[in-house]
Every structure is written in C-alpha cells, then in structure tokens.
Amino acid sequence: MNLKHHLEKIIAGRIxxxxxxxxxxxxxxxxxxxxxxxYQANGIMGVAKQLKTxxxxxxxxxxxxxxxxxxxxxxxxxxxxxINIFISPDYLAQQLNTxxxxxxxxxxxxxxxxxxxxxxxxxxxxxxxVGHLRGTIIGDALARIFxxxxxxxxxxxxxxxxxxxFGMLITQMQDMQxxxxxxxxxxxxxxxxxxxxxxxxxxxxxEFANASRENVVKxxxxxxxxxxxxxxxxxxxxxxxxxxxxxxxxTLRVDDIKAESFYNDRLAGIIIQLDDxxxxxxxxxxxxxxxxxxxxxxxxxxxxxxxxxxxGYLYATTDLAAIQYRSKELNANRVLYVVDARQxxxxxxxxxxxxVAHFKAEQCSLEHxxxxxxxxxxxxxxxxxxxxxxxLMDLMEEGxxxxxxxxxxKNPDLEESERREIASVVGIAAIKYFELSKxxxxxxxxxxxxxxxxxxxxxxxxxxxYARIRSIFRREDxxxxxxxTILVNDEEEQALALKLLQFSETVEQVSExxxxxxxxxxxxxxxxxxxxxxxxxxxxxxxTTVRESRLGLCDLTARTIKQGLSLLGIDTLxxx
RNA sequence: GCGCCUGUAGCUCAGCUGGAUAGAGCGCUGCCCUCCGGAGGCAGAGGUCAGAGGUUCGAAUCCUCUCAGGCGCGCCA
Numbered sequence: 001m002n003l004k005h006h007l008e009k010i011i012a013g014r015i016x017x018x019x020x021x022x023x024x025x026x027x028x029x030x031x032x033x034x035x036x037x038x039y040q041a042n043g044i045m046g047v048a049k050q051l052k053t054x055x056x057x058x059x060x061x062x063x064x065x066x067x068x069x070x071x072x073x074x075x076x077x078x079x080x081x082x083i084n085i086f087i088s089p090d091y092l093a094q095q096l097n098t099x100x101x102x103x104x105x106x107x108x109x110x111x112x113x114x115x116x117x118x119x120x121x122x123x124x125x126x127x128x129x130v131g132h133l134r135g136t137i138i139g140d141a142l143a144r145i146f147x148x149x150x151x152x153x154x155x156x157x158x159x160x161x162x163x164x165x166f167g168m169l170i171t172q173m174q175d176m177q178x179x180x181x182x183x184x185x186x187x188x189x190x191x192x193x194x195x196x197x198x199x200x201x202x203x204x205x206x207e208f209a210n211a212s213r214e215n216v217v218k219x220x221x222x223x224x225x226x227x228x229x230x231x232x233x234x235x236x237x238x239x240x241x242x243x244x245x246x247x248x249x250x251t252l253r254v255d256d257i258k259a260e261s262f263y264n265d266r267l268a269g270i271i272i273q274l275d276d277x278x279x280x281x282x283x284x285x286x287x288x289x290x291x292x293x294x295x296x297x298x299x300x301x302x303x304x305x306x307x308x309x310x311x312g313y314l315y316a317t318t319d320l321a322a323i324q325y326r327s328k329e330l331n332a333n334r335v336l337y338v339v340d341a342r343q344x345x346x347x348x349x350x351x352x353x354x355x356v357a358h359f360k361a362e363q364c365s366l367e368h369x370x371x372x373x374x375x376x377x378x379x380x381x382x383x384x385x386x387x388x389x390x391x392l393m394d395l396m397e398e399g400x401x402x403x404x405x406x407x408x409x410k411n412p413d414l415e416e417s418e419r420r421e422i423a424s425v426v427g428i429a430a431i432k433y434f435e436l437s438k439x440x441x442x443x444x445x446x447x448x449x450x451x452x453x454x455x456x457x458x459x460x461x462x463x464x465x466y467a468r469i470r471s472i473f474r475r476e477d478x479x480x481x482x483x484x485t486i487l488v489n490d491e492e493e494q495a496l497a498l499k500l501l502q503f504s505e506t507v508e509q510v511s512e513x514x515x516x517x518x519x520x521x522x523x524x525x526x527x528x529x530x531x532x533x534x535x536x537x538x539x540x541x542x543x544t545t546v547r548e549s550r551l552g553l554c555d556l557t558a559r560t561i562k563q564g565l566s567l568l569g570i571d572t573l574x575x576x
Numbered sequence: 577g578c579g580c581c582u583g584u585a586g587c588u589c590a591g592c593u594g595g596a597u598a599g600a601g602c603g604c605u606g607c608c609c610u611c612c613g614g615a616g617g618c619a620g621a622g623g624u625c626a627g628a629g630g631u632u633c634g635a636a637u638c639c640u641c642u643c644a645g646g647c648g649c650g651c652c653a
Contacts, residue, residue, distance in 0.1 A: 286651045308651045454615040456601035540611040
C-alpha cells in the first residue's frame, strides 16, 4: 500500500471537485513536525491562488465532505491553508497485520516495463579501479530495486573491448603465442602491469608501435590470428571482472555482457541510416552530425563525430547502435545509463541524435544517471600515496581487513573464522553503503573511519541494529513471530508502524528518480525510530498480547531492514 | 570563451515536484537509562543555506548576475 499516493488521489480528487479544476494536485508530503500530523497536503494554496479565492475557505470546503475511509484519526486545516493528516493507529495496525502475513513487503508495480540498466562497463584493457566503484554499486542497486518491483530488468555491461589500445596488447601478446592457457593466465594475472609494459614498449619502440597500429586494423578486419589473441585476452580479463563482481556482491553475470565489439557489425548500418536521414555532414574528412542545439565556444555548431577521417568508428557510433538495439530489439521502456558526470555532454548529444534519427521508439526514455567523483581526504580525486589509481580489488581487501580489526576489537571472544566471515560482510557493506548513502550527483570524500563507524548513517550501524533485533528472537520461548497480531497504541508504536508502512513509498520513489540514497536514509531513520520504540516500550516484559504485538513490530522492522539492505546489494548478519 | 555539476553547522553529509521554526552523524557540553548485545536514549551549544538582486502569500529549492572549486568542449572511450 502506497499511503502517500492513496492520500494524494483522494484529496486531489476532492480539490478538483470543489475547485472545478481538473488535474489539481494535493501535493501530499511528510509533515515536518508531529504537531502537523503525519502527512500534509500543500496543494490548497496554489489552487486558491489560481481561483483568486481565500485558501482557508477553499480548505474548509475541501475538508467538508472529505472521506478518508478510516485512514485518519484527525484532519485539520492549519496555517495559511495546509491540510494536516493524522493517521489513525487502528488503520496502521490493520495495514501492518496485512503486511505481516504477506510474502513481500512491497507489492509489484501495476505497470510492467522493460528497464535496461547500463552500468559498470569497465575497459577490459585494464584492471577495474575505484573509478568503476560508484557506477557499479549504484547500477546494481537500481537493477535489484526494479526487479523487486516486478519490472523486467535487462542488465547491460557495456565492456570496452574494442578500442585502439587493444592493438598494443595484441602485439604484446604475440610474444606469448606459444604459451599454453595456464601460462598465459599467469602472464596476465596482473593486467595493470601487463598494460603498463605494453604501453612502455609502444612509446619507446617504433617497430612495436607500428605493429600495434597494424594489429588494430587487422583486428577490426577480422584477422583470425589477431582475433584469437584478442579473445584470449578478453576471456582472462572477463574472469578478473567476474571475480571482482562476486566478491563485491554484484549481480552482473557473463550473460549481461554486451561489449562494444557486439555492436561492431552494426556500425556501418548506423552511418547509412544517418546518411539516408540526411543528417550526415563531412567536416575535415570526418563524418559528423550537426544539431542546432549544440554549439561550441564561437557559437558554431558542435559536431557529433560518428566516423573518423580514416574510416574508423567512434564511441558515439557504438552508443547509437546500442540505443537502437535496446529500444528496438530489447523493447526497453527506460534505458538507464549509470555513467559518471563527465560524459553528460556526450549523452546529451547521442540521445538527441538517436531521437532525430529515430533510432529509438517514441516511448523509450533514455536517462543518463550521472554521478560525481570519489575524492581523497585532500579533496582531490582519490589516488594511492604514490599517485596511482587504486585497484578495486585492493580497496575491497583493505575494507575487509579494517573491518576484521574492528570486529576483533569489539568482539575478541569470537572464533577467528567467525570474525573473518563477519569482516568480509561488514567491510564490503561499509564500502557499498557509503557510496549509496550519498546523493549520487555530488562528489564525495572517501573516508574509512566514517564508513566503518557504528554511529550515523552507515552500514555497521544498520547491520548492528538488525543483529540486535534478531537476537531477541533467539530466546527459546519465542517461536513464530510472524503469527503475532500487531496492536498500535503508544506514540512510539505509532511512529514505528507508520515508518514501516512507508517502506513501499520509499522503494517506489527510488524507482522513479533513481536516487538510492533515499532508501539509505529511510533505513537509517527506521532504525532510529525503532531504537526509540525499544527504549520506550518494554517488549519482553510486557503482558502477553502486548508482548506479542511488540515482537511483531520487532520482526517486521528486522524484515524491512534486511529487505532494504538486500535491495542495496548488502548482506545482513544474524550475529556480529 | 561556452556548457554542465558543486558550494548548507568546525568536519562529513541530508534536505523529495517551492511550504510552517533549515536537519543528521562526528566532535564539544550536560543528563538519563539497562526487557536485547552500552557499538544505547534525551537535551544543549553551533547556520547571513557562497554573495547580490528578482519571481512568489511563501525560496536552501525557481530565474538573473557575481565569486570559488570540479569537470567537459571535432576525429580516445
């Protein structure tokens, strides 16, 4: 039940009736203070203005025959024309008892859509580094959320596997043609240094550089030797990535890979279609699309280059082919590009070209979900002490090691193996949650101490809150909390009940505007409200009926935290 | 030069389509409590929301300009 939407519908309908204006909005929002109720409608003032009438009078009329069907215990007009809605405890209890017995905490959305999520998309030439962390984690959380809401999610890992640097890598590999598979794997164990070596030779040795350029051409022309070497390299690189995804708890699989090379044989067709549509212009030998809305510094048209003067294609071409594939073949309703903010101009151009060229269906929405950069404590992009990029695998291992120290300090009596297990969950959770809890638009400062803190909006705090609730149910005399009937009386019970009911509102909201930090905030607030409830309302000491009701609230809280974290791609622990 | 993003408490960050007295955590000050696992609860101090105009009954939020930082801007991806 999405109470917010429900109230919006009823009250907006009432406003329309009274005002005679169709499409009036109630503008339901959470009330900021308890004295203003639980929800408030802010739409009266705007409508009154339109009608040039007194907002209080209009409010009175709206309230006159308003029937919320037992949802509210009190509805009042306040201030210049707010409608404050106080939710009835009986209604909360009734809703929670329905929720308690249902398998899912959130009902699937009525509309069934195909959602393509393009995320992670590292360059296979190199090892994944911290720059890939944020997009990978945010994209994965969004994919999970859409799936949970019953949408058909199509993950697309748009690997970079076809750029010019592969010529260089192939040349480097040519020295190893006689190696068998396991020996080759050993050579490629550290992709980073393999790449570095190749680059060094490329820069120092003209013969090597020439061979590399030739290899690019050969590769793209389908030369079998080059293709074989390329494929061997890609296979190993994909394995590296998959190991990383598994460790990080990312749902991407080999089947989700639609690398750049996948679109290779469609690129010529893209050019032809653009040409047929009369959109192509040749400029300095390159083939470009010029659109009016994009202009450069001198007010001149800004090109989207789709074919280089040497005949090669660019990533704009590949992205156009991908749009066509996703819209026309995958039948996407939404395509979400979880890609960092620096590419925003590129996407604006490509999306617009795709639209003008009809590469996408009318109702297919292309959305660039951009995100900011990870900074070090100095406020500059996050680097190693020596100024290099931080490998993702190293980062995860450091997180786990730090979590292990922390667990060992807090709980030294646990077996080491158990502490290791806890550490691997806490360390990964801390990193992921830290990324997700921030508004994706802003740059943020990476800080181990904050993300591993047990205070504040962090993974350890939530994991601890969860484990603590669960510990109640390990008592022998508590068998099946799902059976308990929930009663809602005390103020703290009401607050908790309402918050629990709002889980679906939050998840649905995130599916609309794709800000997972809203879900993090919800979980943090839920845990806080629960703590206040637990502080004020004795559970185990209460009389049977109340005790069981409160156990029911505890159980529902635990389930909600677990489900919420799971949507963010974070595991929970029964003990920690 | 043009464009995009960012600027909120000492620090790290929230603040949803404009709504009532701008919030949280850390740090600082004080208080309380022990049904689970104190990795707890409550309260206080701390803000010209970068600055200046404007729109509005109402602006951190929308518009314009200025300042500061980050990023992008024809054949890399």
